[in-house]
Amino acid sequence: MLDLTWLLIAVPLASSIVLMLAGKRANPWGHWVGVAASGSTFIVGLGAFIQMLGLDSEERAHAVHLFSWIPGGELNLDAGLLVDPLSMTFVLLVSFVGTLIHVYSVAYMEHDPNRRIFFAYLNLFVAAMLLLVLADSYLLLFVGWEGVGLASYLLIGFWNYKPEYATAAKKAFVVNRIGDIGLIIAMGLMFAYLGAVDFETVFAEAPAASTATLTAIGLTLLLAACGKSAQFPLQSWLGDAMAGPTPVSALIHAATMVTAGVYLIVRSAPIYAGAPAAQTAVAAVGAFTLVLGALIGMAKDDIKKALAASTMSQIGYMMLAAGLGPVGYAFAIFHLVTHGFFKAGMFLGAGSVMHGMKDQVDMRRYGALRTAMVTTWITFGLGWLAILGIPPFSGFWSKDKIIESAFVGEGAQPWILGGAALIGAGLTAFYMSRLFFMTFHGKARWTDDQHPHESPAMMTVPMIILAVGSAFLGLILAVGDRFAVWLEPVTGHVEHHEPVLPVPVLIAATLILVALGVWVAWRKYGAADVPETAPAASLSTIAARNDMFQDSVNRAVFERPGTHLTRTLVYADAAIVDAAVDKQAEAWGKTGETVRRTQNGQVRSYALTMLVGLVIVIIIVVQGGL
């Protein structure tokens, strides 16, 4: 099965192409082709996983050579796949969650006339995402990286007849491109200083490279990760990306694609090992984003945007863990997996709610849905408990480990990072509880024409499966550090480090903060009445509602100066560059005008020139003894 991993990419890609080209005749069966393609990836992935379990941990990195890709002089690159525990984790996550969301989408998108195209895009995404995680070189990874970016763009703008949705798609695309520039520069640096872009060579050469080189590569990779994973300062696209259909938000903008940045950082561990400054930057970005996302999440009334803010914040946790170095890599991926389950589950729950509420997304018009949508309530509730980090649900096992790891270290760093993680846990508890209570508890604040109802089984079954995962996956994987041991061939074995505070104290502190957050949220949104329109609020709330003015900041810091810079450059181009070229052309014209006179059209003149030249040549030949 390990050698068949290329099927993981080929099958969904082929299915995607078929669905795109088949036209309307594929309408009756197209979505099932999509589901089958996605399901087959899970089967292949599972087979490969079982085969890998049978191997010793040292032999679990399996290289699949596909073809010679760029046979060019110094850059000689083969396209190949690297199947190791890390990529296998992603394969299972992407194919499993992806398949569930495919099934969910069959029902969710039932009334959309372009359902087959939607599935074509979803399959394209699955193919690209699997290529991203399976690639054995940065360049092939980049192909997948761009592929998921394209799929994300297409799916955010799936309903592009609404201008604001099309704009959101464009925004995501443009912001992602900024991150891509980071990855391109990183690859250029690798090629220039390490001589290759494939993982094997780069990681073998990395320890010998200078700290400055590795720091530069690390920071550019961080830029790439920030773009893809919506981390500060490139976080602005994620909220708007919720314009896409909800299954897309669940699959791409919560569970898989946005975590590609974390994958990139963890995969590049050997580079960060030699660049402590870049590593610290990763952790700092993660810590800052997790608080920022949590603050934004506290004020959002749009259920999907609140979840998007939460995603941002949770990925901040992962980046923080990834920035801690080998101590945190395993926990970053662990949290990524559990988050993939519970956040996807909650997004599907949100989709289910919207399905029942005629696409209403304002939580102020929800309330008391627990009676109308019991299954959704329970599954969402399990996700809620998981993200809160209540033992024994999944989030507890992964998030608490990150908080613990953040407190490891010396000097001020553990107190800052750990403090941010701890506060973030409390804030998370508050805004997730606020979301949960506003949606499912309190009084009904529905508009008159809304008659909430439970979604069909094809939607609830995936939600149930994900909810089960949210509840127990963490426990299963955390027992005996199974997950960390599984990832050891990639992340390396790490001795246990003692945090600056005792572990029980940290757990207790976390749980107290979480309980506090839940209690405040209950007092405000569960027990009390929630106004149907957002009340006037303090400056800080307004800031949070407006995503911390991220768009205004971007406009003031980048767009306006950029516009002026461009105008200046255009002027300079016309006044200096063009003028110089014009003057030069003029000079050449005048030279030509002068030289032209030698071409007088008189054959005898030409003959004279020839003869004079002949005399000169003969004299040179004879006298020079040539």
Next chain:
Amino acid sequence: MDPINFVILAAILFAIGSAAVLLRRNAIIAFMGVELMLNAANLSLVSFSRIHGEIDGQVMAFFVMVVAAAEVVVGLAIIIAVFRARQTISLDEPSELKG
């Protein structure tokens, strides 16, 4: 007398021929200058053939004559064509290629 003197004679004839090409405006006279230059070259070939005691120089001179005959045919045909078009064979007349 040393046959090398014929080479000197050839050089003089060549110079006269080239001067004719440069100075005369009548196309036919200039063309005869070209012929004189070719013959000067032939003379030097034959002289060297004599000096080295090899027959190849004469053969080369023969080839030059054949090529010159072909050249004369085409060249005179061109002169006639130009004359038909312009009623003159002055070399200064056709200067359409003036830059």
Next chain:
Amino acid sequence: MVNPLLFWIIAALTVIPSLSLLFARKAVHVAMAIVLVMVGLAAAYVALGAPFLGVVQIVVYTGAVMMLFLFVLMLVGVDQREDLKETIKGQRWIGLLAAGGLGAFLVSVVARVALPVQEETVGEPDVIAEVLFQRYVLVIEVLGFLLITAAVGALVLTHAPRLKPRRTQLEVQRDRVRVGANPVNKPMPGVYARHNALDVPALDPEGQPIEDSVSRVLKIRHQTQDGAEFRAQLEDPARKDTEEGR
């Protein structure tokens, strides 16, 4: 070794006529001078032990090439006199300097060369033929192609396609009447048999000479007589009598 007297004769026979290239005004004179040069060169070839080449030189150059030149000269007009005044600024002096410099330089270089002269190899036709048709047979073939191509090329170049249909005599006559020209033949020249009558205009009944009766060519050459003398004879009875009395 060559007889010095022969050499000097040949040198005079080639250099002096070839100077006509620079100084003669009429192309015909130049062509005839070049024929002399060619003959001189043929003599030089014979003197240098190349009798076959000497004969070929006579046949090809004096017999064919120079005759071709003369034909073309006849075609474009024998009488074209060339104005030797230079029109391109500096062309004459730079040209003379370059040509003279080339000649002087070559002469000075060659004069310093001393080559051992080998045993004479006489270029009899059979000797040449062996070399030509054995070692150089391929070149001969190629030259054959070249000559054919040149001949065809000359035909193509000199062929003038008829652009308009040929005018018949009838049409020519109609056009002449239309523009009001004299519809009949011009009068014949030369009414007086005592002279070469072609160069004398005819006299009309009033005794006036008719200029149109004389050939245009003779007029251009200034070889005509104006006929006044004969008119005087007509009017002078004394002279008329002497005529009659003879």
